[in-house]
Structure formats: structure tokens, C-alpha cells
Amino acid sequence: MSFHWRWDFTWEILPRLMWATVNTLIAAGAGYAIALVLGLILALAQRTGWKPLTLAVREFVEFIRSTPLVLQIFFVFYVGPQFGIRLSPWMSGMIAIGLHYSAYLSEVYRAGIDAVPRGQWEVCRALNMSVRNTYARIIIPQALPPSIAGMGNYLVGIFKDTPMLSVIGVAELMHTANAIGSESYRFLEPYTLVGLIYLAISLPTAGLVRLFEGWVRRKLGL
Amino acid sequence: MPIWEFLETYGTRLASGTLVTCAQFVLSAVIAVVIALLAGLGKLSRNRLIRAISVVYIELFRGTSLLVQLYWIFFVLPLLGITLPKFVAGFVSVGLNVGSYGAELVRGAIQSVPKGQWEAAYALSMSPAKRMRRIILPQAVVIMLPPWGNLLIELLKGTALVALISVTDLMFQARQINASTFLSAQAFGTALVLYYILARFLITPFMRWLERVMARRLGRA
Numbered sequence: 001m002s003f004h005w006r007w008d009f010t011w012e013i014l015p016r017l018m019w020a021t022v023n024t025l026i027a028a029g030a031g032y033a034i035a036l037v038l039g040l041i042l043a044l045a046q047r048t049g050w051k052p053l054t055l056a057v058r059e060f061v062e063f064i065r066s067t068p069l070v071l072q073i074f075f076v077f078y079v080g081p082q083f084g085i086r087l088s089p090w091m092s093g094m095i096a097i098g099l100h101y102s103a104y105l106s107e108v109y110r111a112g113i114d115a116v117p118r119g120q121w122e123v124c125r126a127l128n129m130s131v132r133n134t135y136a137r138i139i140i141p142q143a144l145p146p147s148i149a150g151m152g153n154y155l156v157g158i159f160k161d162t163p164m165l166s167v168i169g170v171a172e173l174m175h176t177a178n179a180i181g182s183e184s185y186r187f188l189e190p191y192t193l194v195g196l197i198y199l200a201i202s203l204p205t206a207g208l209v210r211l212f213e214g215w216v217r218r219k220l221g222l
Numbered sequence: 223m224p225i226w227e228f229l230e231t232y233g234t235r236l237a238s239g240t241l242v243t244c245a246q247f248v249l250s251a252v253i254a255v256v257i258a259l260l261a262g263l264g265k266l267s268r269n270r271l272i273r274a275i276s277v278v279y280i281e282l283f284r285g286t287s288l289l290v291q292l293y294w295i296f297f298v299l300p301l302l303g304i305t306l307p308k309f310v311a312g313f314v315s316v317g318l319n320v321g322s323y324g325a326e327l328v329r330g331a332i333q334s335v336p337k338g339q340w341e342a343a344y345a346l347s348m349s350p351a352k353r354m355r356r357i358i359l360p361q362a363v364v365i366m367l368p369p370w371g372n373l374l375i376e377l378l379k380g381t382a383l384v385a386l387i388s389v390t391d392l393m394f395q396a397r398q399i400n401a402s403t404f405l406s407a408q409a410f411g412t413a414l415v416l417y418y419i420l421a422r423f424l425i426t427p428f429m430r431w432l433e434r435v436m437a438r439r440l441g442r443a
Contacts, residue, residue: 066375066421067414068382071393075414078406163289167386174289187297195294198286 010189013180017193020176021201027093027172028159034098035158036151039105044135046110064103070164072096077168093165101158108150112143145217152209156202163194173197228408232399239395240416246313246381246391247420253317254324254377261321262328263354276325283322288380291315296387312384312391320377327373331366332358364436371429375421382417392416 045057064072076099077092087095116139124134166175177190229236264276283291292315296308306314335358343353385393396413400406 062422063414063418066379067417068379068393070382070386071396071410071414071417074397074400075406075410078400078410082404082406160287163287164383166289174287174293177293181297187293188301191290191294191298195286195290198290199282202285203281 005188006186009184009186010193013190014193016176016180017173017190017197020171020173021197023170024159024162024172025201027090027097027162027165027170028155030094031097031101031162032155032158034094035101035105035154038098038102040109042102042106043109043113046106047113061103061106064100065107069097069100069161070167072100073164073168089165089168089170093168093170097158097161097165100161101154104154104157105151108147108154109143111150112147113139115146116142141220145213145220148209148213148216152206152213155209156205159202159205160198223403223405223408225408225412228405229412232395232409235395235399236392236412236416239390239392239413240420242389242391243378243381243393243417243420246309246316246384246389247378250313250317250320250381251374251377253314254320254373257318257321258324258328261325262332265325265329266332280322280325283319284326288316288319289383289386291319292383292387308384308387308389312381312387312389316377316380316384320373320380323376324370324373327366327369328362331362334365335361360436360440364433364440367429367433367436371426371433374425374429378417378421378425 042057042061046054048054073093073096076096077087077089080087080092120138120142121134124138162172163174165172166178169175173194177194180190181187261276261279264272265280267273292312295306295315296311299306339357339361343357348357381391382393385391385397388394392413396409399409403409
């Protein structure tokens with residue numbers, strides 16, 4: 001162990017870390033896809049007008065949001081087998097991270113839908129539009145632009161939370177860095193590189209989200 | 223094993239873990255608040271160097287994961303000659319991480335204090351330090367308290383990660399119990415509920431109370 005940065009070692013481990021980065025991106029993307037869909041379901045479930053459902057979903061969202069993700073990952077991974085359901089690390093990781101962020105995204109959707117002026121709802125009713133049409137053609141297109149900033153933040157957030165998947169053995173960046181560290185007893189290079197890779201991806205993504213938001217606003221003529 | 227029997231056997235371990243989690247929470251919250259104030263004010267400073275340091279700190283800690291920062295501080299810093307005990311490394315990294323998010327809240331709140339307040343303080347020829355301390359910051363605090371409530375819950379959740387460098391917090395105890403008994407649902411389930419209780423019935427009411435107190439002190443209740 002020494003604090004001298006070794007470039008030859010850096011070049012040696014960089015390809016491995018790059019492959020792990022691909023895995024990290026897949027994990028973040030898949031988790032985000034689950035969260036987008038599930039979040040919409042959670043948000044719409046709170047708008048059915050049936051009080052018990054609304055309250056149950058609200059409490060569920062609060063619960064997910066105020067407990068640690070890493071604990072939820074362990075929960076999903078270990079509790080399944082206790083009842084005879086075996087999930088691979090990847091599967092349970094995706095379920096846990098998707099579920100966790102769906103709670104956050106449902107709040108983003110909810111705020112977006114609430115921000116649509118009441119008049120828009122009334123007009124839809126006056127035009128005798130079906131509930132489905134009201135949401136699909138009038139409400140959601142208007143709820144989308146103000147939601148994009150929040151959705152983008154959680155995209156970056158989910159990316160930054162993927163290292164937690166290493167605790168159940170998903171072979172993403174952190175897991176690979178740990179493996180390299182314990183094989184070679186060198187921690188300086190792998191951990192620093194992992195940090196740099198995270199920076200190199202999350203900072204531009206945050207910028208891209210802002211550009212995308214402007215683009216959607218223009219597309220929808222807002 | 224039924225849940226009450228489980229709690230009877232392992233309750234003390236979970237309770238001691240909860241205490242460690244609370245200690246980590248309080249210590250890292252102190253660090254987060256102090257550093258958020260420093261970096262938030264630093265980002266608004268007229269001095270270029272101070273501004274640059276604040277921006278680099280904020281982007282560095284917001285751009286990478288807490289887990290990466292934790293491992294870096296715990297495994298790499300000793301190579302550079304700074305060895306922190308795991309308990310300290312834990313709350314320092316959580317505090318630094320959350321502080322970078324808090325810095326943006328501080329900056330935003332200070333900037334959203336109405337312009338007239340700045341001008342009035344200037345007209346009364348207050349020094350910049352006095353203006354910040356007596357006029358701007360008290361109003362900024364009221365503005366930023368609600369988002370700080372959310373941030374403190376994120377901080378509580380962040381402290382669960384210190385278990386991965388074997389600080390014996392609630393998360394750590396739950397993992398240990400799970401490893402020795404395979405009672406996963408009970409161990410992790412109880413830990414989840416305990417975290418929920420801490421967040422929902424301690425932190426949130428405390429922040430609500432603080433919001434009321436601060437509003438009243440500004441005569442806005």
C-alpha cells in the first residue's frame with residue numbers, strides 16, 4: 001500500500017471499470033424504467049377518489065421515502081427466499097431501486113398534475129371527454145414540462161445510488177472497484193477512478209436534462 | 223419465530239444499533255449544517271477563490287455517490303496520511319455529502335430574501351457582516367427550513383450506509399442478526415419500521431416545531 005499513483009496500474013484496471021460502468025448504466029436505466037411506470041401508477045392510484053386507497057398509497061409512499069434504500073435492497077434480496085421466492089441479485093436490485101424511486105417519481109407526477117389549472121379539467125368535462133382521453137390528451141401533456149426537472153434529478157439520483165447494489169453482489173462499478181482493491185491491495189486508483197467516472201457522467205447528464213426540458217417546452221408550444 | 227419473541231431476543235441489539243444511528247445522525251447533521259452554511263455563503267462571496275472552492279466542493283460531493291465518498295474517506299485517506307476511526311469517517315462523509323446539497327438550499331434561500339431588505343440594511347449603513355447576520359440570514363432560515371426537513375430525512379437514510387464500513391448502527395445490527403439467524407423478514411422488517419419511526423415521528427415533527435418557532439421569532443406566526 002502506498003499513496004503513489006501508479007499509471008500502469010490505472011491503465012490496467014481501466015477497461016474492467018469501463019465494463020462495470022456499462023453494467024451501472026444498465027442498472028440505472030432499468031431501475032429508472034421501472035420507477036417511471038410504477039411511479040405513474042402510484043400517482044394515479046392517489047387520484048381515484050376512493051379514500052382508503054388514497055390513504056394506503058400515501059402511507060406506502062411515505063414509508064418508502066423515509067427508509068434507507070440499502071435496507072430495502074437487503075429486504076427484497078433476503079426476504080424472498082424465506083418464503084420460497086428466489087431472486088437473482090440483479091432482479092432484486094432492480095425491484096428495490098425501481099420501487100424506491102417510484103415513490104419519489106409519484107410525488108413529481110402528483111405535483112405536475114396538481115399544477116394543471118382547474119379550468120382544464122372543467123373544459124374536458126364540458127366537452128364530455130372520457131377520463132382516459134382527459135388524462136392522455138389534456139392533463140398529462142401539460143403536467144409533463146414542469147415535471148421534467150424533477151424527473152431528471154431522480155435520473156441522476158438513481159445513477160448515483162446504484163453503488164448500493166454492490167452490497168448484494170451486482171457487478172457494477174463499486175463492486176468491481178472493491179474486487180480490484182481486494183485482489184491487488186491497492187485502493188487509491190480504483191476508488192478514485194470510480195469517483196471520477198461518476199462525476200464524468202452525472203455532471204453532463206444534469207446539463208442535458210436542462211436542455212431536454214427546454215426542448216419539450218418548445219415542442220409542446222408552452 | 224413470531225415477532226414478539228424475536229423482539230424479546232434481539233430487542234437490545236436493535237436498540238443499541240438505533241442509538242448509534244441516532245448519534246451518527248446528530249453528528250453528521252451538525253457537520254452538514256455548518257458546512258452547508260459555509261459553502262452556501264462561499265458560493266455568494268465576492269472573493270473568487272472562496273467562490274471557486276465552494277463550487278468545487280459542491281459539485282464534487284453532489285456529482286458522486288455517498289458510498290463512493292464513504293469508501294474513499296475510509297480506505298484512501300489513510301494512504302494520504304489521514305486515518306479516521308470508522309465511526310468518525312462515517313459521520314464525516316455523510317455530513318460532507320448532505321452539506322453539499324444543503325449549500326444549494328442556503329444559497330437559494332439567501333438569494334430569495336426580498337431585495338428591499340438588502341437595500342434597507344444598506345441604507346441604515348450596516349456592515350455586510352452585520353447585515354447578513356441580523357437581517358438576511360434570519361429570514362433565509364425561515365425560507366429554507368421546509369426543504370431542510372426533507373434533507374435531514376435523506377441524511378438519516380444516508381447514515382445506514384456507514385454499516386458498510388462496520389459502524390455498529392441499526393443497519394449493521396439487522397445484517398448481523400440476519401446473517402446468524404436467517405430471520406430476514408423480522409430483522410430487516412423491524413429495522414425498516416425503526417427507521418420509519420425515527421423519520422416520521424421524530425425528525426418531521428421536530429422540523430415542524432422548529433419552523434413554527436422560527437416564524438414566531440420573526441413575528442410571522
